[in-house]
Amino acid sequence: MKLTDISPAIALTPLDGRYHAQTADLVEYLSEPALNRERMRVEVEWMILLANGFEANGNQPIVEGVKPFTEAEIAFLRAIPEDFGAEGIAAHAAHEAVTHHDVKAVEYYIDDQLDKAPETLGADTQLPNIKTLVHFACTSEDINNLSTARCVKDAMERVWLPNFEAIIDHLAAKAEEYQDKAMLSLTHGQPATPTTLGKELAVYVYRLNRQLKHLKAQEYLGKINGATGTFGAHLAALPNVDWVAVSREFVTNRMGLTWNPLTTQIESHDWQAELYSTVAHANRIMHNLCVDVWMYISRGVFAQVPVKGATGSSTMPHKVNPIRFENAEANFEFSCSLLDTLAATLVESRWQRDLTDSTTQRNIGSALGYSLLALNNLMGGLKSIHPNDIVIARELDENWEVLGEPIQTAMRACELKGLPGMEKPYEKVKELMRGHEISQKDVESFIDSLAFDEETAAYLKALTPATYTGVAGQLVAFDR
């Protein structure tokens, strides 16, 4: 049996195959039919504006000879995209097979629906006779840029951002829970000044929140100004209309986007480059988190909760592998490579237009899909770990040499105050601590051997690796 003979069709790529359930939410906004449906929304809203005008023109028809649409006609037009389902997808595809032009096929699909209007609205509806208003004065990119912007905006606001914020919220809650849980640091992979687990998570919360702020302030631009951005065709048809005002009204108030007044045939896609760069940056921060947590698990700082019935290794029965963090790592990498390509290539177009952006933009769903998949696995991974207090305490207790730093720094302060015997503090501590195993007793004897004032000596002797965490716990409050 050939796999290509199986119906429904078997997906080639993992996003729509193996991982479909985790990426399906984006289908509503970034799939091919979602784009075509949005194109229909743009086309019919443009018709409604042309027929019914807007406040600044006294709600008069912008195109002479067209009667304002009735409420029922407007509802009929708006139902065209809303009812676009399996049958509509096939009908659109049939038009595209002939036109070899996807936007023209949308136009013809709408024409077909207008022909059916009398069945719903009665014989006196003007809809079948105003087909010429469909795509009036538009170039395909007028429709494409607006529908793409709206699809991407919806995908971000309704799917990607809520999942991203859920990760931040989870990390923030854990940062607070573990704000005072002391932990050994490793700089260059070597034992270093202790911190708290909560503070280390809060660093990620702070970093991710910065990207969240950028994403929430992201502009989504749109244009509707004709074949080369000059309103030439608009003016040729209706010279007395203020088309610039109509364009601004449509993009801003009807489409909910930021109006771009100055373009070639294409909207310049700079906002897309900005957005994808920020998402890629957020991906990379979370990739860093995946790697860190993976290594904490490997060290035993985090323990994983075994999933009942699940297998870690096919041959080593004892294992619980950190597969969700590894999956997230890999998918963040794929997402970044696609987002980087989109950000780099979309900002270039030959003269007034080439069509490379059309092909490129068909991969926005994949770029965000890989990221969504990674977010999903990261969340699953984060929910399945908890700190292993025994390992954390043992690591701290095995590394008393980390107290070399507070001792030598306190010695410096005493030297500055003129206390005797405090010269060359760094060198003295280094001699004692570097390359030796240091016990609590060694630290105490060293402190006793120096002429600290009573208060400083008591402070230093009270320090342990587990209490030498500065104000780490309090810093968690700054994570937002």
Ligand SMILES: O=C(O)C[C@H](Nc1ncnc2c1ncn2[C@@H]1O[C@H](COP(=O)(O)O)[C@@H](O)[C@H]1O)C(=O)O
């Ligand atoms: O309004 C216009 O169409 C103006 C025209 N420019 C075009 N603008 C937008 N789309 C166009 C254009 N040309 C082709 N197509 C259609 O784009 C589709 C490209 O397919 P794909 O590479 O799969 O993304 C595929 O469906 C193509 O047919 C121009 O000549 O300047």
